[in-house]
Amino acid sequence: MLDIKAVRQDPEEIATALAARGFTFDVELFRSLDARRKKADMESQSLAAERKRSSKQIGTLVGQGMNVDDAKAQVNETLEKIASQLDEQTARAKVVQAELDELLLATPNLPAKEVPLGSSEEDNHEVLRWSVPPVFEFEPKDHVALGESLSLLDSETAGKITGSRFTVLYGPLARLHRALIQFMLDVQTRQHGYEEVYVPYIVNRESLQGTGQLPKFEEDLFKLRTDQELYLIPTAEVPVTNIARDRIFEDTELGEFGVRYTCHTPCFRSEAGSYGKDTRGMIRQHQFEKVELVQMVRPNQSERALEELTGHAEIILQMLELPYRKVILCAGDLGFSAKKTYDLEVWLPAQSAYREISSCSLYGDYQARRMRARWRNPATGKPELLHTLNGSGLAVGRTLVALLENGQRQDGSITIPEVLQPYMGGLSEIRN
Incomplete structure (x- = not known):
């Protein structure tokens, strides 16, 4: 939530800043x-x-x-x-x-000054590309065709069990999905100092309001039919960030780099408004898995923290040898609560395109003000608002899609990256 004192001081300036992201204040x-x-x-x-x-x-x-x-x-x-x-x-x-x-x-966050102007993803600015997309001597298949030819991916049975936008995975493909989760968590906890947490997959209205999903995006959520206002989580960002709700961290609790949490959860989204988009396969589903990265830091650390957090997500792609690009979102493409966001987009050969696999965002004190999440500044002895950040490290299903498509061979078999082989019991490939 915006600082009401700042809004009072110059509401016209606030309105101008918000107009850059297509919002009328x-x-x-x-x-x-x-x-x-x-x-x-x-x-x-x-x-x-x-x-x-x-x-x-x-x-x-x-x-x-x-x-x-x-x-x-x-x-x-x-x-x-x-x-x-x-x-x-x-x-x-x-x-x-x-x-x-x-x-x-209902008012979104103000975009940071360095965020480029623009109204849609077409106006996002590319920051870098890592590695070169593979060149195949055959027509590459998409992940659905690859998974089905191996009898390891089954959307039809998932549709019978539940409905559209769900998938059943079998055998080594299910194991590869699990291996990715363990690999991502190990990298973040062992190399980057994140503390792993396990959180509820069901949250109350206050938690969703604290991180900005409510009241604006209720139609995107799965609400449970109970006597309470409870929802399935759309992302681990919600329960993990709300660990700080109504809390004052002592400066010593923040350590040198603030609080860093990583968490694996399923995520549930209604995908309202996305009908007709990515209906095939695992790109856009009602249920998917993510390994989330969340940081709560002192205000003077937040800009640097965003660069570091984004790098923590990038290293996963690099270790998996997946070509990707990094873009900074324009004002009109920012998420509701974000003031600055980097998207990481992985190369998918079957689409001949880069597709989003992680969004890493800085929220400033926007979420903290909604949650009353604070730290005690030792210089003044008074509580002040924290700055919050989060990003996917990574979306597991889309990472699996990228591995299948980039690692495919002409005979339909799939190469398993070396870093994942210990998690697969030494298996180096998936084949019939």
Whole structure:
């Protein structure tokens, strides 16, 4: 959530910054709500002061000749009227504050100054390319054809069990999927100092609001039919980042580089609005797996932390020898809560295109303000908002797709990267 003090100071500047990402911020509505809230607060304070003064009038009235019982009755009558007015004013203030909160909760983060202008992914800027896409002496197959020819990938059975956008994996392909998860977690915990965590796959409304999925993106979520407002997680970002909700970290808890968590979870998304897109195979599914990277850092560390976190995701692609490119998203393509994002896009031979496999984002204090996630600054002794970051390290299903397509041979067999072979019991290839 944006800092309301900054919005008050120059709402037009905020509106201009948000317009770069295609969002219209209603300045007049904000000013109207904020003025009503301020007026309600002032009237409540005035009534509270009047109540305090009135409660001291008994002695004055008695001194003027009124008997004690009559003085108490008169003062109590006045206090009851003030209390009723104060209750009404407090109720009005709550309504206005709720409207103001609703406006700010529905307002996205401000893009960082270095984020390029643009309205869609076509305007994203390429930062680098790593490795060269493979050249085949045959027409490369997509991952579905490869998996089906090996009798290891089955969308038809998944459709019978559940419906569209699900997949069943068998044997060595299921094992390769599991191997990727273990490999990714090992690299992040052993090489990059992340602490592995295990978290719930079901979260409440407050958690989704804290990271910015609610209220705006409710249609993208799977909501459980219970007497509580519970949802399946769309990403591990939600439960892992909410570890910091309503918490104050001591500076010593942050260590040199802040808090670093990594977590493997399934993710569940309704894919609302994506009908007709990537319906074949494992590119865009309702259920998929990710290894997530989450950091909570001091504000002066966050820019460097984004570069490092993105590098932690890149190293997985490099170790797997998968060609990829890194792009910085333009303002119009940023996620709702992000102020700056790098996308990593892996090469898929069957599509002759780079496709997103990881988004690494800096949120500044936007999520922390919604979650009340803070650290105690030793220089002042006061709590201050943390900065949060996260990224996929990586999306497991899309990594599997990339391995199948880039590692395919003409006979339909698949080469297993050397770094994964110990996780596969020494298996170096998958074949019939």
